[in-house]
Amino acid sequence: METNRPTFQLEANEQDERKPFILGNTKAIELTQLQEDYLVPVFSRDNVETISHTDFINVVADAAQTFFHGEQFTPPQIRVSHEMIVRTRSGNGKLVENLEKDDSGSYYQRMMFMIELPNISYTINGNAMNLQIVGVRSYSETNLLGNSSQKQLFRLGIGFLNRCCTNMLLSTDGVKFDIKVTNPADLYRYCIELFASYNYRQHIEDMKRLGNTIIDVSTFAQFLGKARLYQALPTHIKNELGLPELILPEAQINQAARDYYSDENFSGYGKQLTAWNFYQLLTNYKNNYIDITMERCVNAYDVARGLASAINRQDDTWNWFIE
Numbered sequence: 481m482e483t484n485r486p487t488f489q490l491e492a493n494e495q496d497e498r499k500p501f502i503l504g505n506t507k508a509i510e511l512t513q514l515q516e517d518y519l520v521p522v523f524s525r526d527n528v529e530t531i532s533h534t535d536f537i538n539v540v541a542d543a544a545q546t547f548f549h550g551e552q553f554t555p556p557q558i559r560v561s562h563e564m565i566v567r568t569r570s571g572n573g574k575l576v577e578n579l580e581k582d583d584s585g586s587y588y589q590r591m592m593f594m595i596e597l598p599n600i601s602y603t604i605n606g607n608a609m610n611l612q613i614v615g616v617r618s619y620s621e622t623n624l625l626g627n628s629s630q631k632q633l634f635r636l637g638i639g640f641l642n643r644c645c646t647n648m649l650l651s652t653d654g655v656k657f658d659i660k661v662t663n664p665a666d667l668y669r670y671c672i673e674l675f676a677s678y679n680y681r682q683h684i685e686d687m688k689r690l691g692n693t694i695i696d697v698s699t700f701a702q703f704l705g706k707a708r709l710y711q712a713l714p715t716h717i718k719n720e721l722g723l724p725e726l727i728l729p730e731a732q733i734n735q736a737a738r739d740y741y742s743d744e745n746f747s748g749y750g751k752q753l754t755a756w757n758f759y760q761l762l763t764n765y766k767n768n769y770i771d772i773t774m775e776r777c778v779n780a781y782d783v784a785r786g787l788a789s790a791i792n793r794q795d796d797t798w799n800w801f802i803e
Contacts, residue, residue: 486538486541498643498646499646500559506561506770509560518585519585521587523626525627526627528628530632531632536617536667537593539667541556547671548597557594561590566587590770591616592773597611600680604687605691609649610643611640614636617634621633628662631662633658636659637778640684644745645764649687649759651778652781652782654680655778657774689788690755690788691754693754693788697751700748703787732776735765736762790802
């Protein structure tokens with residue numbers, strides 16, 4: 481399938497003034513630069529190109545403009561990491577200091593992008609939320625030594641971006657972590673299916689309800705302690721206790737503890753806070769690697785909703801973390 485080159489209707493000036501939606505060891509890059517200045521890996525056995533990072537972005541953007549027809553879209557914000565250096569034939573045998581520009585090239589192993597739909601916007605607790613679409617690709621999950629008949633892995637999500645802090649807010653029904661395809665046409669189809677299955681209005685209502693639950697200081701402290709203990713629990717004990725999955729690393733938990741006292745938007749300053757603020761503290765951490773950040777965003781949402789349900793005695797799944 482050949483897709484038309486998507487058109488973006490808004491400038492990126494406001495985006496450039498915000499904090500990046502992910503940091504880690506990533507850097508920002510423009511779509512044209514990614515397409516023109518970097519190589520596209522091929523499968524060694526048949527020399528067929530993989531689906532490139534730029535093709536991935538363009539297919540997702542094209543599907544979004546088809547599904548959300550008439551909406552405005554911001555240019556994609558793109559972050560890349562893990563630059564892989566390769567040599568051309570002309571560079572064979574040369575010392576590094578003798579290499580010329582045409583003797584080598586490179587590609588980025590990991591790439592993440594975000595596109596906003598600014599007209600689909602809601603406000604929660606005074607925070608403006610824009611609908612966003614995010615995609616992740618890592619060549620490390622593709623066997624480049626094989627051939628083009630193997631499926632390539634992509635991650636795709638649709639949710640909201642908190643404009644005041646660029647926290648990504650994703651839910652379970654708004655993500656696909658295991659899109660496996662061999663061609664852009666199948667990738668396009670998966671995009672449309674995800675957009676159709678995601679209910680953004682319901683997602684907003686669910687997040688609004690977090691603002692109605694109060695987490696007192698002792699409950700917050702109990703969670704911080706139990707979250708650290710959880711990391712040390714043997715798997716068989718987690719299974720015996722029936723504990724839900726918590727994949728947030730200790731560094732992310734520690735960041736939430738620090739932000740509880742200092743964050744300008746969501747801190748509790750040593751006092752109680754809402755489950756909404758707690759959720760934002762968990763998603764404030766932006767030092768994850770590209771290929772795991774979406775999973776941790778979704779898990780942060782599950783944690784916030786789970787604790788709110790436990791406090792309100794609606795569901796005891798997350799009770800262990802606050803008992």
